[in-house]
Amino acid sequence: MPFNPSVKRKIVRDKLTNEHLPCVMCGTRYPLPDAVHLIDEKEWKAKVGSDRQINGIPLCPNCHRIFDEVLRPYLYRALKGFGSTGLPASWEKNNKLSVSEQGLNLGSGDEA
C-alpha cells in the first residue's frame, strides 16, 4: 500500500522547488520516484498509528527493489549481530519474494 498522497508528496518533492527529489541511493532523477517505506507500512502503523514522512525515502524503481529485497535483510542481520534490539521484523527477510534468501548468501546468522 502506498503512502497517503500528502505524505508521499513530502517524501518525493523538494519543498522549495516542488521538483521531484533524486533517488537517495543512486542519485538518479526519475520522473516518478517511489516513496518507499523504511519500515513496512503494516508494522509502522501497528506501532505508530499513521504514515509519517520520517518513515519514507525517495527511491528510483531499481533502488526500491534493491532496498526491499537485498539491503534490508543485510542491515537487519548486521544490526542484530551488533546487538541491536527492537528491529523491525519486516527487515528480517526479503518480503518481496523475487530474490531468494539463498541467492543473498545470508546463511543462518550464527556464523562468526
Ligand SMILES: [Zn+2]
Ligand atoms: Zn536509485
